[in-house]
Amino acid sequence: MDQHVHMRKSVLIAGGSGLVGSRLTRLLLERDYCVSWLSRSNWHKTSFCVFHWDPVKGTIEKSAIEQADHVINLTGANLNARWTPERKKLIVDSRVKSTDLLFKTIRETQNKVQTYLSASGTSYYGNRGDEWLTEDSPAADDFLGTCCQRWEKAACQMESLGVRTVRIRTGMVLSSNGGALPVLARPVKAGVGAALGSGKQWVSWIHIDDLCRLYIHALENKDLEGAFNGVTPQPVRHKHLIKEIAKTLHKPLWLPHVPAFALRAVLGEMSSVVLDSTRVSPKHTLESSFRFQFAELPSALAEIYR
Numbered sequence: 001m002d003q004h005v006h007m008r009k010s011v012l013i014a015g016g017s018g019l020v021g022s023r024l025t026r027l028l029l030e031r032d033y034c035v036s037w038l039s040r041s042n043w044h045k046t047s048f049c050v051f052h053w054d055p056v057k058g059t060i061e062k063s064a065i066e067q068a069d070h071v072i073n074l075t076g077a078n079l080n081a082r083w084t085p086e087r088k089k090l091i092v093d094s095r096v097k098s099t100d101l102l103f104k105t106i107r108e109t110q111n112k113v114q115t116y117l118s119a120s121g122t123s124y125y126g127n128r129g130d131e132w133l134t135e136d137s138p139a140a141d142d143f144l145g146t147c148c149q150r151w152e153k154a155a156c157q158m159e160s161l162g163v164r165t166v167r168i169r170t171g172m173v174l175s176s177n178g179g180a181l182p183v184l185a186r187p188v189k190a191g192v193g194a195a196l197g198s199g200k201q202w203v204s205w206i207h208i209d210d211l212c213r214l215y216i217h218a219l220e221n222k223d224l225e226g227a228f229n230g231v232t233p234q235p236v237r238h239k240h241l242i243k244e245i246a247k248t249l250h251k252p253l254w255l256p257h258v259p260a261f262a263l264r265a266v267l268g269e270m271s272s273v274v275l276d277s278t279r280v281s282p283k284h285t286l287e288s289s290f291r292f293q294f295a296e297l298p299s300a301l302a303e304i305y306r
Contacts, residue, residue: 077091221288
């Protein structure tokens with residue numbers, strides 16, 4: 001028994017209370033990992049350790065790093081608020097500064113950190129029409145593409161400390177608890193669902209459980225490093241996604257498409273999140289022998305809305 005306690009691996013998650021973090025926490029606890037969080041809020045009702053940090057101010061409880069075998073950074077300000085100059089700065093800083101602070105703390109602290117897993121986004125690749133994109137495709141030079149590049153560059157600093165580093169470029173995460181799906185499903189449930197823009201733009205997506213399993217896969221396979229696309233092998237066009245949601249919810253689709261110019265008028269630059277076409281292949285992910293449980297959209301949506 002004592003040996004078993006000694007063997008338990010400790011995982012520190014920054015951004016653990018978010019959509020992906022909370023699900024990943026549950027799956028790690030089920031696998032007998034010792035989980036702790038880095039959080040800006042004070043949590044009282046958790047069964048595990050929560051350490052305090054403030055990436056913007058550059059403060060962190062060093063003991064969080066001292067006890068961690070593995071660090072997973074899921075921190076990042078939400079994209080779904082209007083992109084004012086202040087908001088854009090926050091979107092970048094929340095990702096880059098949090099990573100820089102973790103790097104600095106790992107460098108300066110007596111620690112046993114072996115693995116650093118960083119979130120990133122498929123918006124790394126930008127608006128690329130029908131082109132198939134793999135982990136080797138170049139980054140876009142638009143706002144989100146540049147943001148992802150800076151985020152990943154910050155994560156790669158960990159390699160200079162001998163820490164194995166994995167970047168997971170995540171597409172649209174499908175979950176009923178948050179993210180894009182409830183937003184897209186709301187008008188469909190109300191009977192006024194419609195595709196956005198031309199509807200032809202490609203959506204690269206992943207079921208939340210597959211994404212969390214990919215993080216665990218990256219954690220447990222010591223030879224994995226570099227970038228991996230966190231999307232299923234079967235991206236769909238946006239109008240197909242909306243149709244499939246309607247079909248799963250047994251709802252009709254009445255409206256014509258919502259024109260792109262109307263979305264740009266309402267959302268401004270943020271409209272690129274739904275209008276950009278990014279057709280991503282999880283090439284390296286599949287080569288790493290990861291297997292998707294929900295590779296196809298109908299089975300993913302059926303599980304979510306069952």
